[in-house]
Amino acid sequence: MGGGPDLPTRAASKEKELVLCVLVWPEEQVEGPIKALKEAFKDVEVEYYHSKFENGKAEPVDVPEDTLRRATYLATHFWLPPSASAIPSTKLIQFFSAGTNHVSQHPIYTDSKIPLCSANGVHGPQIAEWVVMMDLVHSHSYTKLYDNQKKRVWDQKAGMNVSDRVGKRVGVLGYGSIGRQVAHVAKAMGMDVIAYTASPRKTPESKRDTGYIVPGTGDPDGSIPGAWYSGTNKEDVHEFLKQKIDLLVVSVPLTKETTHLLSTEEFSLLHKSNPRGTYVANIARGQIIDQKALITALEQAHISGAALDVTDPEPLPKDDPLWDAPNVLITPHCSGATDVYADRAFQVLLENIKREKSGGKLINEVNRKRGY
The missing domain is CATH 3.40.50.720 (NAD(P)-binding Rossmann-like Domain)
Structure with missing residues (x-):
C-alpha cells in the first residue's frame, strides 16, 4: 500500500x-x-x-x-x-x-x-605525599616552629631536634596502590621498606600490582620491599610489627577482620621493638585502630606520634579526647583529594x-x- x-x-x-x-x-x-x-x-x-x-x-x-x-x-x-x-x-x-x-x-x-x-x-600519589608530609612535619618538629612563627618567636633550639629519614624503616600494613607509592617515595629518600599483605606473595607474579596504576608511580612489580610479611592471624601481624618500624603506614581495607587490628597489644609491641618510637599514619579507615588504645599509647609515649586522616567516628566530635592527645595530627579525611x-x-x-x-x-x- x-x-x-x-x-x-x-x-x-x-x-x-x-x-x-x-x-x-x-x-x-x-x-x-x-x-x-x-x-x-x-x-x-x-x-x-x-x-x-x-x-x-x-x-x-x-x-x-x-x-x-x-x-x-x-x-x-x-x-x-x-x-x-x-x-x-x-x-x-x-x-x-x-x-x-x-x-x-x-x-x-x-x-x-x-x-x-x-x-x-x-589515590596513590596524593595520599603518599600526605603520609610523607606528615612524617617530615613530625621528624623535623615543624609544628613547634610554626607555632613560634605565629608568635613571632625566633628560637633556633626548637628546630634542632631533627631525625632525617635515611636508613629509617617504613612498614606498610596493606601493600596496595597507596602503600606501593609510599614505598616508591620512601625508597627515593633512602628509607628501608617492608610490606605486609593478608595473602602470601612469594612469587614474582604474585607481587605484581594488577590494578590501576598512575603512570610513573607505585611499585608495579613489587620489587621495593626488602622483606614481605603475610598472614591473617594476630601472630602474623605481630611478627611484622616487631621489625623495629619507624613509620607505620596503615593502608589495609576495613573488614570484620581488620576492625581494631591495632590496639593495646600491638602498640606495646611497636614500643618494645623500637623504643625511640614508631610514628603511625592511618589513611585507611578509623575503625582499623582502637582509638582509645591509640590515645593511651600516645599519652604513654609507646609510639612517637600519629597522623590521622581518618577517625572513629567521622566527623570527629569536638569533645573527643583524640583532639588533645599528644603528638597527633588530624585532617578531615581529605588526603585523597x-x-x-x-x-x-x-x-x-x-x-x-x-x-x-x-x-x-x-x-x-x-x-x-x-x-x-
Whole structure:
C-alpha cells in the first residue's frame, strides 16, 4: 500500500547504552572526562547527576525510574538505587572511591551479582605525599616552629631536634596502590621498606600490582620491599610489627577482620621493638585502630606520634579526647583529594567499560567475600 517508506522500529534501531553518573562534582567540572568517555564509545550516552556530599553526609539524589532501568553502567561515589531490580540492565557499577565498605550492607552488594569495581589506584600519589608530609612535619618538629612563627618567636633550639629519614624503616600494613607509592617515595629518600599483605606473595607474579596504576608511580612489580610479611592471624601481624618500624603506614581495607587490628597489644609491641618510637599514619579507615588504645599509647609515649586522616567516628566530635592527645595530627579525611582525581577515576571507568564489552578481566573488581 502507499504512504511512503516504513518508519524504523525500535528493534531495528540500536539504542545507545547509558552510562549513569551520580558523582560529587558539579557536571561542568568533569566535562573533559565525560567528553573523552563519549569519544571512546560511540554507542554510549551519559546522564549526569550531582551527588552533593560534605563532612560525611550525602544529600538524596532523585534519579528517574526510566533512567535507572536503562542504565548499562553506573558510576558513583556513594549513591545506589534501593535494589538490583531497579537497574535490570546494569552490567557494571564503578565506584569512584577506593573502598566499598560503605555499601557492604546494601542489597546490591549482598544479594546481587552485578560486578562492583573500586577506583583503587587513583589515590596513590596524593595520599603518599600526605603520609610523607606528615612524617617530615613530625621528624623535623615543624609544628613547634610554626607555632613560634605565629608568635613571632625566633628560637633556633626548637628546630634542632631533627631525625632525617635515611636508613629509617617504613612498614606498610596493606601493600596496595597507596602503600606501593609510599614505598616508591620512601625508597627515593633512602628509607628501608617492608610490606605486609593478608595473602602470601612469594612469587614474582604474585607481587605484581594488577590494578590501576598512575603512570610513573607505585611499585608495579613489587620489587621495593626488602622483606614481605603475610598472614591473617594476630601472630602474623605481630611478627611484622616487631621489625623495629619507624613509620607505620596503615593502608589495609576495613573488614570484620581488620576492625581494631591495632590496639593495646600491638602498640606495646611497636614500643618494645623500637623504643625511640614508631610514628603511625592511618589513611585507611578509623575503625582499623582502637582509638582509645591509640590515645593511651600516645599519652604513654609507646609510639612517637600519629597522623590521622581518618577517625572513629567521622566527623570527629569536638569533645573527643583524640583532639588533645599528644603528638597527633588530624585532617578531615581529605588526603585523597587532588585536582586530577576525576580524570583518573574516569580512566578506570573507561577501561572497565572497554573490558566489559570485550569480555576481559575487570580492573579493581571487588571480591564480595573478602570485602575488597
